[in-house]
Amino acid sequence: MNVFADTWHMAQRHIRALIRQPWWIAVTLVQPIIWLVLFGGLFKNMAELPGWPEGLSFREFIIPGVIVMTAFFSAGWGGMGMIDDIKRGIIDRFLVSPASRSSIINGRLLSGFLTIAIQALIVLVLGWLMGAHYPGGALGMVLLIVIAGIVGFGFGAFSNGLALIIRKEESLIAMMQFLLLPLTFLAAAFIPLTLAPDWIANVAKFNPVNWAIEAGRSALIDSSPDWNLILTRTGLLLVFGALMAAFATRAFRSYQRTV
Amino acid sequence: MAEAAIEVKDLSKTYGDGVKALDGINFEVEAGTVFGLLGPNGAGKSTTVKILTTLSHPTSGSASVMGLDVLGRAAEVRKQIGVVAQSSTADREATARENLRLQGQLYGMKGSDLEQRIDSLLGSFNLAGDGDRIVRGFSGGMERRLTIAMALVHRPKVLFLDEPTTGLDPEVRAEMWEEISTLAAQEGMTILLTTHYLEEADMLAQNLAIVDQGRIVAEGTPDDLKKALKGDAIQVGLGESRQQPEVESALAGVDGLSEVLLNARTLHARAADGARSVPSILTSLEAAGISVDSVTVSRPSLDDVYLKYAGRTIEQAEKNENEEVAA
Numbered sequence: 001m002n003v004f005a006d007t008w009h010m011a012q013r014h015i016r017a018l019i020r021q022p023w024w025i026a027v028t029l030v031q032p033i034i035w036l037v038l039f040g041g042l043f044k045n046m047a048e049l050p051g052w053p054e055g056l057s058f059r060e061f062i063i064p065g066v067i068v069m070t071a072f073f074s075a076g077w078g079g080m081g082m083i084d085d086i087k088r089g090i091i092d093r094f095l096v097s098p099a100s101r102s103s104i105i106n107g108r109l110l111s112g113f114l115t116i117a118i119q120a121l122i123v124l125v126l127g128w129l130m131g132a133h134y135p136g137g138a139l140g141m142v143l144l145i146v147i148a149g150i151v152g153f154g155f156g157a158f159s160n161g162l163a164l165i166i167r168k169e170e171s172l173i174a175m176m177q178f179l180l181l182p183l184t185f186l187a188a189a190f191i192p193l194t195l196a197p198d199w200i201a202n203v204a205k206f207n208p209v210n211w212a213i214e215a216g217r218s219a220l221i222d223s224s225p226d227w228n229l230i231l232t233r234t235g236l237l238l239v240f241g242a243l244m245a246a247f248a249t250r251a252f253r254s255y256q257r258t259v
Numbered sequence: 260m261a262e263a264a265i266e267v268k269d270l271s272k273t274y275g276d277g278v279k280a281l282d283g284i285n286f287e288v289e290a291g292t293v294f295g296l297l298g299p300n301g302a303g304k305s306t307t308v309k310i311l312t313t314l315s316h317p318t319s320g321s322a323s324v325m326g327l328d329v330l331g332r333a334a335e336v337r338k339q340i341g342v343v344a345q346s347s348t349a350d351r352e353a354t355a356r357e358n359l360r361l362q363g364q365l366y367g368m369k370g371s372d373l374e375q376r377i378d379s380l381l382g383s384f385n386l387a388g389d390g391d392r393i394v395r396g397f398s399g400g401m402e403r404r405l406t407i408a409m410a411l412v413h414r415p416k417v418l419f420l421d422e423p424t425t426g427l428d429p430e431v432r433a434e435m436w437e438e439i440s441t442l443a444a445q446e447g448m449t450i451l452l453t454t455h456y457l458e459e460a461d462m463l464a465q466n467l468a469i470v471d472q473g474r475i476v477a478e479g480t481p482d483d484l485k486k487a488l489k490g491d492a493i494q495v496g497l498g499e500s501r502q503q504p505e506v507e508s509a510l511a512g513v514d515g516l517s518e519v520l521l522n523a524r525t526l527h528a529r530a531a532d533g534a535r536s537v538p539s540i541l542t543s544l545e546a547a548g549i550s551v552d553s554v555t556v557s558r559p560s561l562d563d564v565y566l567k568y569a570g571r572t573i574e575q576a577e578k579n580e581n582e583e584v585a586a
Contacts, residue, residue: 002367009364017352020393089348093409096312098337099365258275259315 003100010099010107014081015114028115032070032123039066040130043190051195056221060134063127064144064217065189070123071116071148072183072209075156076176078112079163086167092259105248109156116152120145135223143219143230150237151212157244161251183209188217208240262326264290264417264449265311270320271473272306280306282473283320288451288466293443295464296453297561298569303473304453305345308421311451312342325416338366341415345422347402348409349394355381355405356390359412366413373412380408384438400431407438418442420452424459432459439463457561467561471569485559490517491533492557495526495540498550509547513539533557 018024040059047058082105085091094104124134124141134140163172186203187210193201204210215233218226265288272281281303288294296304309315311322313333322329325339349358356377363373381390384404394402403423410418423439424432440463443450454460460467461481469477469484477484493516497506503521510519515531530536533556544551 006365009361013350013353013357013361016357017350020352088351089344089346090350092314092344093342093348094365096314096337096340096342097362097365098334098367256314257316259309 003103006100006103007106007110010103011110011114014108014111018111018115028074028119029122032066032119033126035066035069036063036123036126036130039190046191046195049195051192053192057132059127059130060132060221061192061217062190063123063132064220065187065213067120067123067144068148068151068209068212068216069184069189070119071152072155072212073180074115074119075109075112075152075154076159076180078108078156079159079161079172079176080169081108082160082163083167083169083172086164086255091255095256095259101252102249105157105160105252108160109153112152112156113149116148117145120148134220136218136220136225140220140225144216147212147216147219147234147237150234150241151208154208154237154241154244157241157248161244161248164248164251164255183207186210188213208237211236211240262290263287265294265322265324265451267307267311267322268320270307270310270322271318272303272310272315273318279473281310281317284468284470284473284475286468286475286478288449290449291447292465293439293450293452293463295460295467296451296470297455297457297460297464297467297565298453298470299455302470304470305421307470308342308419308451308453312340312419313337338413339416341410341413341418343407343410343418343420343423345425347406349402349405351395352393354391354393355386355397358394358405359409362409363412368413376412376414380411384408399427400434403427403431403435404438411442414446415448417449417451420450422453422455424454424456436462457565461561469565469568476568477564481561484561484564487564490529490531490559492559492563493526493528493530493533493536493540494553494555494557495528495544495551496553497524497526497544498552500524501549505547506544506549509543509549510540513543516540 036059039062043062044058046052047056047061053061082091091104095101124144128134136143159172159176162175166172166175186200186207188196188204189209193204193210196204211233215230215237218229265286267284267286270281270284271279273279284303284307286294296307298304306315310317311324311329313329313336316330324336327336327339329336349355350361353361359377359380360373363369363376368376377390378387381387384407386401386404386408389397389401394405397405407420407423420439424435427435436459439450439452442448443463452460452463465480467477467479467481467484468475477487479487500523501521506521506526507519510516510528513536516528516536518527518529520527528540537554537556541551541554
């Protein structure tokens with residue numbers, strides 16, 4: 001009970017800080033739109049390629065990719081705020097209080113999830129306005145947002161764990177830069193893997209970002225969703241999330257030992 | 260002796276890199292008093308506070324706060340204590356009120372009880388008009404006061420102040436001293452204060468422990484510690500330059516005078532009872548034809564105490580510390 005209340009109070013702190021930054025709001029809202037418009041226009045002719053799934057518009061195809069990518073990017077930077085809090089002594093202030101230890105990371109992840117959900121809704125609405133169809137309906141949308149949320153949880157926990165270990169903004173930026181784009185391109189974000197070289201398709205099988213995109217896409221735009229694929233990928237994502245949570249917890253313990 | 264609010268027994272802490280921060284320290288703090296840990300940076304004061312506030316684990320030894328072991332009953336200790344860290348730990352992107360509210364919520368406070376407490380703290384820390392301002396715009400003194408108010412939201416029994424005035428300008432420091440004295444007097448709280456400012460320890464603490472290189476080298480009330488030095492410092496400003504042997508022979512007949520040292524036109528000496536010796540010093544100098552411009556008698560300072568027990572002045576100790584860090 002205490003755990004949930006503490007997590008919610010911590011999350012409120014992060015949410016308030018975000019909504020007080022007009023530039024953050026503007027960029028956060030506009031960025032997924034730009035991706036949708038930019039990538040949607042740039043790669044539009046991809047749908048003409050032989051082997052492209054029949055009757056699928058490119059815009060419909062990339063909507064789940066843009067949503068997952070947005071989620072995974074914003075979660076990946078989550079550790080930056082943690083470093084700032086460590087440096088300012090705020091984490092230590094929480095540690096000498098009776099606040100539940102897990103709420104220190106989970107509060108951040110919860111506020112991150114709300115951001116992810118809002119961005120996803122914006123992309124969905126905008127895509128619909130641009131003529132995309134969602135055969136998966138409301139259930140498909142909810143599933144996609146939940147799946148994006150799990151990816152965000154996993155990478156957010158990873159980023160926070162790294163932050164607790166390395167405690168240097170520059171190092172965290174370098175490590176996340178190193179991971180974010182390759183993981184996006186080693187996935188079916190912009191083209192179906194049937195059109196990608198075999199080695200990329202093989203590597204993508206181990207990429208959590210790809211699991212999320214494939215499952216989310218099937219839930220949203222397949223007229224008959226591939227439940228087997230959705231459930232196995234979501235299961236894998238949950239395992240990934242649990243591993244990252246364990247990593248963050250260990251990182252937190254190691255941080256406490258060095259205090 | 261009244262009940263001890265803090266008990267520290269044989270506490271040692273060696274960090275992973277082999278640095279021995281604490282080397283077996285012992286002390287007790289009586290409930291309702293202000294206790295000062297005095298020493299240069301790196302002496303082990305902050306490590307002691309980290310252990311007592313459950314943030315860090317000792318390598319050996321034990322410590323308890325309000326009778327609760329800091330290792331075995333950390334969760335209960337946390338409810339009893341308030342901690343003010345060396346630098347401000349307020350969230351600068353939030354308002355003062357939001358900072359206080361989150362702090363209270365983490366201690367399980369809520370509703371009108373919490374809001375009333377926040378209002379009363381904002382009032383007593385002179386922030387009543389600033390509660391809804393974002394902390395980023397606060398002056399250093401305001402942020403410091405907010406940080407202390409935050410540590411008090413849940414009405415702790417024991418308050419830890421780690422270098423509460425380091426980095427503040429003198430005016431704000433004096434203001435802070437007043438706040439701390441008031442807190443101790445009105446709320447009956449036990450306060451443990453660390454500082455490397457001698458005057459701060461002298462002014463605020465009823466009992467002191469002088470820490471040097473992870474050990475306590477002296478303990479007692481500021482007055483006791485100074486009395487142990489035996490004697491007051493006497494400074495005499497001479498009307499003209501004189502030689503050391505001249506003044507020495509002139510003062511040979513004055514009882515209880517020692518450590519006579521002439522430095523240009525200032526004569527330093529130590530006397531068991533300074534005020535009593537002054538008249539005979541003056542007559543002796545006059546008899547020898549040495550004119551006197553001024554006389555000062557001062558009680559030994561804690562700097563003298565530190566010098567005696569640690570074998571160096573705090574200033575020297577900090578200089579060495581900095582050099583070690585630089586090297």
